[in-house]
Amino acid sequence: MKIFKYGDDVNTDVIFPGKYTYTISDPEEMAKHALEDLDPDFVKTVQPGDIIVAGKNFGCGSSREQAATCIKYSGVAAVIAKSFSRIFFRNCINSGLLAVECPEAADKITKESSVAIDRENNRIQVDGEWIDFPPIPEAVRYIIDGGGLIPFLRKKFSEKES
Amino acid sequence: MGKTFVEKILAKRAGKPAVVPGEIVVVKPDFVMSHDNSAAIYGKFKQIGSGRVFDREQVLIILDHCVPAASEKYAKNHQEVRSFVEKFNIPNFFDINTGVCHQVVIEKGFARPGRLIVGSDSHTVSYGAVGAFSAGIGRSEAAAIWATGEIWLKVPSTLKVVLNGTPKPGVTAKDLMLYLIGKIGADGALYKAVEFTGEAVSRMTVADRIVFANMTVEMGGKNGYFAPDKTTFDYLKARGIDQSGYEVILPDSDADYEQVLDIDAASISPQVAKPHTVDNVSPVAEVAGTKIHQALIGTCTNGRIEDLRAAAAVLKGRKVAKSVRLLVFPASMEIYMQAMKEGLFETIIEAGGIVMNPGCGPCLGAHEGILAPGEVCISTANRNFKGRMGCKTASVYLASPETVAASAIAGEICAAEALK
Numbered sequence: 204m205k206i207f208k209y210g211d212d213v214n215t216d217v218i219f220p221g222k223y224t225y226t227i228s229d230p231e232e233m234a235k236h237a238l239e240d241l242d243p244d245f246v247k248t249v250q251p252g253d254i255i256v257a258g259k260n261f262g263c264g265s266s267r268e269q270a271a272t273c274i275k276y277s278g279v280a281a282v283i284a285k286s287f288s289r290i291f292f293r294n295c296i297n298s299g300l301l302a303v304e305c306p307e308a309a310d311k312i313t314k315e316s317s318v319a320i321d322r323e324n325n326r327i328q329v330d331g332e333w334i335d336f337p338p339i340p341e342a343v344r345y346i347i348d349g350g351g352l353i354p355f356l357r358k359k360f361s362e363k364e365s
Numbered sequence: 366m367g368k369t370f371v372e373k374i375l376a377k378r379a380g381k382p383a384v385v386p387g388e389i390v391v392v393k394p395d396f397v398m399s400h401d402n403s404a405a406i407y408g409k410f411k412q413i414g415s416g417r418v419f420d421r422e423q424v425l426i427i428l429d430h431c432v433p434a435a436s437e438k439y440a441k442n443h444q445e446v447r448s449f450v451e452k453f454n455i456p457n458f459f460d461i462n463t464g465v466c467h468q469v470v471i472e473k474g475f476a477r478p479g480r481l482i483v484g485s486d487s488h489t490v491s492y493g494a495v496g497a498f499s500a501g502i503g504r505s506e507a508a509a510i511w512a513t514g515e516i517w518l519k520v521p522s523t524l525k526v527v528l529n530g531t532p533k534p535g536v537t538a539k540d541l542m543l544y545l546i547g548k549i550g551a552d553g554a555l556y557k558a559v560e561f562t563g564e565a566v567s568r569m570t571v572a573d574r575i576v577f578a579n580m581t582v583e584m585g586g587k588n589g590y591f592a593p594d595k596t597t598f599d600y601l602k603a604r605g606i607d608q609s610g611y612e613v614i615l616p617d618s619d620a621d622y623e624q625v626l627d628i629d630a631a632s633i634s635p636q637v638a639k640p641h642t643v644d645n646v647s648p649v650a651e652v653a654g655t656k657i658h659q660a661l662i663g664t665c666t667n668g669r670i671e672d673l674r675a676a677a678a679v680l681k682g683r684k685v686a687k688s689v690r691l692l693v694f695p696a697s698m699e700i701y702m703q704a705m706k707e708g709l710f711e712t713i714i715e716a717g718g719i720v721m722n723p724g725c726g727p728c729l730g731a732h733e734g735i736l737a738p739g740e741v742c743i744s745t746a747n748r749n750f751k752g753r754m755g756c757k758t759a760s761v762y763l764a765s766p767e768t769v770a771a772s773a774i775a776g777e778i779c780a781a782e783a784l785k
Binding site: 208211212214216218219220221222224225226228239240259260263264265266268271286288289290294295297298336340342343351353357360361 | 389401402405406412413414415416430431436438442485486487501502503504505506508509512513517519551552553556585587611641642644689700729730735748750751753755757769
């Protein structure tokens with residue numbers, strides 16, 4: 204597992220440039236441009252299970268959901284940040300990308316750290332030390348348990364019909 | 366203890382006696398706004414498989430991001446949106462001859478005091494300028510509202526910004542807002558509601574207030590709000606909407622604010638946001654002399670008639686520098702017509718500027734004025750991120766219409782008052 208570490212206020216324009224927002228609709232294709240204007244090496248080296256660690260306000264700017272989608276389809280298992288922009292955070296919940304808000308972990312993790320995330324107990328292990336992070340609110344847990352907003356609703360409507 | 370605006374409107378719309386920050390509520394928005402991304406939302410809506418739109422009156426679609434279509438892909442995207450509108454008989458649809466979505470939502474009277482509007486665009490926050498609650502959401506969430514009519518929202522805590530004093534001549538709403546963002550940073554209002562108040566606010570036009578509300582998201586805010594007053598009521602009345610057409614919701618005088626920030630408007634000079642973040646702000650004087658290649662006046666932040674008048678006043682009788690392309694995008698067709706009637710286009714064109722059709726233009730890097738490597742643009746838009754205007758080695762400065770017009774004349778960044 205590799206760790207990609209970035210700074211504060213990473214915006215969605217550098218995560219997924221605006222020039223692609225209406226020209227690319229396939230999530231696998233979106234993944235090929237993930238973080239294009241922030242770190243051109245990211246797509247060349249990212250592998251399934253890698254994690255992104257960032258500073259405050261990750262995902263600020265445009266509401267484009269492709270910013271969460273392209274990271275998810277690049278294979279990244281989780282984004283750990285000191286804080287997230289609110290629309291990006293919602294997009295993560297809805298698209299099934301794990302976004303962990305944990306300033307302490309974001310500070311401690313280096314590129315060489317060993318990191319494990321315990322989703323059930325809302326805690327993260329950094330170089331052997333466990334750090335708690337705030338749980339996803341119970342009221343929206345159903346979206347995550349349902350595999351994201353669209354799959355959750357698809358199931359709900361198909362059950363209604365049958 | 367009293368309640369802030371956002372606490373009152375979310376409680377009311379959730380059917381609860383009261384709510385507190387951190388609480389999650391489910392509400393039915395008056396409108397869910399989307400633009401060219403409606404095609405992608407339609408794709409997600411089809412995946413949900415509800416087969417019907419929950420409330421077609423709730424759906425509000427305005428094409429503005431890449432209009433007219435710049436390529437076959439954009440054209441097919443618009444075609445898909447129109448087919449959705451036709452299939453589900455969506456009444457509130459505005460095609461490419463209308464304007465920038467946020468301007469249209471306000472000038473056509475969809476945004477009103479006490480309304481709750483969400484939109485799959487981060488600058489949906491703009492409608493707080495007339496006392497609505499409005500916030501940006503994602504595409505999947507917009508599709509979910511088309512299918513279910515509902516969305517969950519977390520009740521935010523509230524930051525109160527008190528703007529005191531009278532700005533100096535030549536200092537605009539844009540300068541004050543850039544100053545505020547520079548002061549508190551890109552996450553200074555993260556997850557928070559923002560209420561703008563103070564004596565400077567009472568003298569502001571609706572156009573001024575839109576600048577503040579629009580850019581609330583650039584400091585992380587969930588929504589921006591101005592308490593409706595006579596200025597708001599007069600604006601709505603001029604559009605045929607009287608007080609029976611909306612409900613004013615005001616914060617309590619003893620409301621509990623997480624933070625109160627006082628700004629002395631009289632002490633602020635014209636400001637710019639420097640590359641590549643909106644909170645990288647300094648007085649114009651500090652970067653004066655920086656050579657520019659393009660100047661952009663327009664967008665959802667500063668494309669209103671007041672902005673075009675201010676720019677034309679600077680341009681009148683002067684010539685845009687030979688090395689500069691000046692692009693002007695009125696924010697709506699209504700503004701376009703008004704500017705034409707007032708002779709503003711003559712002034713702009715005689716000065717060497719280009720008047721474009723209403724739309725988002727090159728603001729998000731789609732078309733109509735993309736930058737080349739190494740080029741510098743000064744713009745009245747709201748974002749200057751790396752790559753924002755289509756080229757990652759270009760630079761974007763953000764400023765008021767007056768500063769952008771003056772810079773176009775000078776060929777370098779220049780405050781209007783410093784123009785020779």
